[in-house]
Amino acid sequence: MALERLDDLYRDAILEHRRNPRNADKLEDFDTTGDAVNPFCGDEIHLQLKQDDKGRITAVGLQGEGCSINRASGSMMSEAAKGKTPTEIRALTDWVRKLMQGDPEAESQLSPEGDLRNLFGVREYPIRIKCALLPWSALDEALSKLSDG
Amino acid sequence: MALERLDDLYRDAILEHRRNPRNADKLEDFDTTGDAVNPFCGDEIHLQLKQDDKGRITAVGLQGEGCSINRASGSMMSEAAKGKTPTEIRALTDWVRKLMQGDPEAESQLSPEGDLRNLFGVREYPIRIKCALLPWSALDEALSKLSDG
Amino acid sequence: MLDVSKIREDFPILSKKVYDGQPLIWLDSAATSQKPRSVIQSIVDYYEGFNANVHRGVHALSIESTAAFEDARQKVADFIGAESSECIIWTRNTTESINLVAHTWAQENIHAGDEILVTALEHHSNLVPWQKVARDKKATLRIIPLAKDQSLDLSEIDTLINPRTKLVAMVQKSNSIGTTNPVKELAAKARAVGAAVLVDGAQSVPHMPVDVADIDCDFLAFSGHKMLGPTGIGVLYVKHDILERMEPFLRGGDMVLEVSYEDASWNSLPWRFEAGTPNMAGAIGMGAAIDYLNGLGMENVRDHDIQLTKHALDSFKELEEELEIYGPKDPALRSGVVSFHHPDVHPHDLGTVLDRRGIAIRTGHHCTMPLVRSLGVPATARASFYLYNTNEEVDALLDGIKEALRYFGNGAGTAG
Amino acid sequence: MLDVSKIREDFPILSKKVYDGQPLIWLDSAATSQKPRSVIQSIVDYYEGFNANVHRGVHALSIESTAAFEDARQKVADFIGAESSECIIWTRNTTESINLVAHTWAQENIHAGDEILVTALEHHSNLVPWQKVARDKKATLRIIPLAKDQSLDLSEIDTLINPRTKLVAMVQKSNSIGTTNPVKELAAKARAVGAAVLVDGAQSVPHMPVDVADIDCDFLAFSGHKMLGPTGIGVLYVKHDILERMEPFLRGGDMVLEVSYEDASWNSLPWRFEAGTPNMAGAIGMGAAIDYLNGLGMENVRDHDIQLTKHALDSFKELEEELEIYGPKDPALRSGVVSFHHPDVHPHDLGTVLDRRGIAIRTGHHCTMPLVRSLGVPATARASFYLYNTNEEVDALLDGIKEALRYFGNGAGTAG
Ligand SMILES: Cc1ncc(COP(=O)(O)O)c(C=O)c1O
Numbered sequence A, B: 001m002a003l004e005r006l007d008d009l010y011r012d013a014i015l016e017h018r019r020n021p022r023n024a025d026k027l028e029d030f031d032t033t034g035d036a037v038n039p040f041c042g043d044e045i046h047l048q049l050k051q052d053d054k055g056r057i058t059a060v061g062l063q064g065e066g067c068s069i070n071r072a073s074g075s076m077m078s079e080a081a082k083g084k085t086p087t088e089i090r091a092l093t094d095w096v097r098k099l100m101q102g103d104p105e106a107e108s109q110l111s112p113e114g115d116l117r118n119l120f121g122v123r124e125y126p127i128r129i130k131c132a133l134l135p136w137s138a139l140d141e142a143l144s145k146l147s148d149g
Numbered sequence C, D: 001m002l003d004v005s006k007i008r009e010d011f012p013i014l015s016k017k018v019y020d021g022q023p024l025i026w027l028d029s030a031a032t033s034q035k036p037r038s039v040i041q042s043i044v045d046y047y048e049g050f051n052a053n054v055h056r057g058v059h060a061l062s063i064e065s066t067a068a069f070e071d072a073r074q075k076v077a078d079f080i081g082a083e084s085s086e087c088i089i090w091t092r093n094t095t096e097s098i099n100l101v102a103h104t105w106a107q108e109n110i111h112a113g114d115e116i117l118v119t120a121l122e123h124h125s126n127l128v129p130w131q132k133v134a135r136d137k138k139a140t141l142r143i144i145p146l147a148k149d150q151s152l153d154l155s156e157i158d159t160l161i162n163p164r165t166k167l168v169a170m171v172q173k174s175n176s177i178g179t180t181n182p183v184k185e186l187a188a189k190a191r192a193v194g195a196a197v198l199v200d201g202a203q204s205v206p207h208m209p210v211d212v213a214d215i216d217c218d219f220l221a222f223s224g225h226k227m228l229g230p231t232g233i234g235v236l237y238v239k240h241d242i243l244e245r246m247e248p249f250l251r252g253g254d255m256v257l258e259v260s261y262e263d264a265s266w267n268s269l270p271w272r273f274e275a276g277t278p279n280m281a282g283a284i285g286m287g288a289a290i291d292y293l294n295g296l297g298m299e300n301v302r303d304h305d306i307q308l309t310k311h312a313l314d315s316f317k318e319l320e321e322e323l324e325i326y327g328p329k330d331p332a333l334r335s336g337v338v339s340f341h342h343p344d345v346h347p348h349d350l351g352t353v354l355d356r357r358g359i360a361i362r363t364g365h366h367c368t369m370p371l372v373r374s375l376g377v378p379a380t381a382r383a384s385f386y387l388y389n390t391n392e393e394v395d396a397l398l399d400g401i402k403e404a405l406r407y408f409g410n411g412a413g414t415a416g
């Protein structure tokens, strides 16, 4: 049954995040924002971040339009970013990118990042990797605008 | 032996005309001239015609540069044109063109035109047909410049 | 009527299995068509039997390849009712064909204040080149808008086509939603104001009888790869008396007559427009594709498209309440393509689910971004049909969509 | 050293007989090369196994064809030492590659009073486009002249390359007489005055190791069909920082990022320069051709050319008194091509005689009309060699020439 193999891509966690995206409310009070679009798919991401005085991300707002992969990736990202410093987030982004590119070292570190590990299956669908990475581009942009960025 | 088949193209008459081209001297006294070039081959034809008072061609001068087929065709043409009126020459030109294009009717009339019939073999070499026809283009041009043309 | 099961045997790829044993269901012919064995074989025969550079070669292979190459040109001319094979220029694809007109004819004939008219259905390839011409020449690009059912809204056509109009460039059959435009009627209106007419036949020439004399257009552009032919070969037809007066486009070998270090003069038509070694195998394969299509008959090809489209529209009624299907409802006015959107399943997710079932569709904007935006969706899912598709494949598509709805469909929507 | 008899088995056409049983002797590879089975098979595999439009397809076949297509691009990049596959643009042929530069980079960078420098050896494809740029921009086209042996006369080079020089466009290996030019040295001189460098690699890339980083050129153009690859595929390499700043050439599908009815923005490199559906099968076949060449080693390919050329020049000594052979005498400075003329036999007649013996050579101006004129003959006969040719074939050529001399040679000459 073809759909069984699909479950590798659309893991339960992905479907669950897609149905109940975290941090979807727009922040009215934020320190930086980032946007990313993929005109080929019509996908869009709009992101707001709030920091505490140590620079840690305390709140995330994420809205947009996109497929399940895009939306689940964004939702998982919004959870993972909270409580991290920009430096920690950059390391995380780096790991996600490497994971998508099939870097074996990144794969061996699959455990630490909670739900994010479920994005692993996307690697088998090269065309969907862009979908998974779009929210991370918005995050990059938001961080790059911070003065300590 | 490959050269035997070549004899269909390079008939004795063609080789003979090539060695001893007729009417090769430039006319100083002429009524019309025609030129034709084929830059692809570097071939050139320069033609002069003299008419009598009835319009018949009495003298032909033909110079140029080209391969055996071109030169033999020109030489044969210069002989055939002599004594003919422009109308008769046009009919002849028409026949030669048709012969080259493989027109069966033109083939059935192979006998009348003396040496010209030896051009028949060129039809098997499409790329060389242009060589054979170049002098006839010069002849066309020369006739078209005549007031009774 | 086409004998589709017999036809399918001619296409080696259609017996291919994807993933672990799913038979391939190719519903992406609007992007590119599959190739019958005769086309593939014609390319092999060329390379194994008489590969040689065309024109002016004094040896056997060059004579043979030149004859086959020019013979293919004649087949194209006959296929579209061109007045002569001199009017047929080989290009890489539809896109290059249209760009050729934009770089030559348009440079001489479009001036400040002139208008270029396109339709709201255009593929980027028949839109972006004209944006540049309009900008460079300070001309205005105008758009024939759409009616509610995505057919052309012709209510203002007599204002849109006016004495300032110098070119009407229009797609005959939309690759995005399948609409077939009344190009003959629009061409007549264009003629009446002295405008030239370019028809983008990328989807029409493969799918229905097209006759340039009947349409009375000045330019017709299409691609081999969408009509059973090889990749890398396209056609531009130009009306003879326009072509005679056009400046060359690309310059170099083969398109010249005489060259000195300072200057050059041009070869005769159509070679003047073909610079460098052409895609010989591509042209010969295109000839074989036309032979194949002629063997079936283009009326039959069109009718088969219409029948499949009708079957799809009928079957899709089951999902009527949720599924938005674009384009006119009458299969005679739109065929070969069914483009749709479901609010609960993003087209990409749908595409992936179908793909795993062996069903190849396209998702996205189909190179008609402004059109898809005007539909109010980020992307559509598009199934496109050709002479080898069956009703059963359409049924499999519907099954796949239903499966995807079960998988994703909880009213979660695609909007964030 | 090449194992030529093994190589020949890879080329189906080489066991072909022409006319009644003459084995084909292909001495016309400078016009187009023959194709090994692996290249032909790669095309068949593509059409029978994974033909699909590249980029953005969500289904299995499109993913596979995109991967193969981009993989071929990477092979090209590696083959010529390009810094990245982003610098590799697929075109139809060398001619289109050069025209692309003339239509984009040159439009922005050549101004009134500037100079464009080419050599007297150029193929029409690297001459006629620059004639137009020079005319349009009121720039001057200058020519590096020839020495007596048809190598470049570089005595005035430091005047010819001067601060007004904006582009040096030069052939690396002459298709007409085989001369190999010192492009690296000339590129260094061009760099010193700030001029850009375009190398026409149509004959060099197939026949010798070529490395863009070593030459330090900005543009390199070449064709697939001359290097065992399919027809209809060519390459333009552009140095990355120049390519980034270049405006697009052809416009339409695939080369855009975002399109509205009014405007468009561009896709990233290299796709920005590839409008419309590319020649997928052609690119993949080109990849297979490069695999084949890499398997042999380009040093070995070059050495084989040199060896054959040496053998030809040695053998032809027999006819030394009558036969004029063009180009430098040292096979290290010229290879792969022997171009000659006999006063008693017109090249066309010679070509026909050889053809009947199964020997394919080219006769005419070889798309270098100004060069052949400067030799003072209407045309030359050209035998060109490649990795599948043998000394025995060169001997057969000589026999054929001698036969033609017996047939025609009575001092009748070619001049009228
Ligand atoms: C040196 C040179 N430059 C340019 C070209 C043009 O190549 P193409 O006809 O593939 O565009 C050729 C081939 O004829 C050539 O030999």
Ligand SMILES: Cc1ncc(COP(=O)(O)O)c(C=O)c1O
Pocket (backbone or CB within 6 Å): C030, C031, C093, C094, C095, C096, C123, C125, C126, C171, C173, C174, C175, C200, C202, C203, C223, C367, D253, D275, D276, D277, D278
């Ligand atoms: C209507 C239409 N026009 C133009 C094109 C461009 O064709 P190509 O990509 O072959 O240049 C296409 C195909 O995508 C099309 O469907």
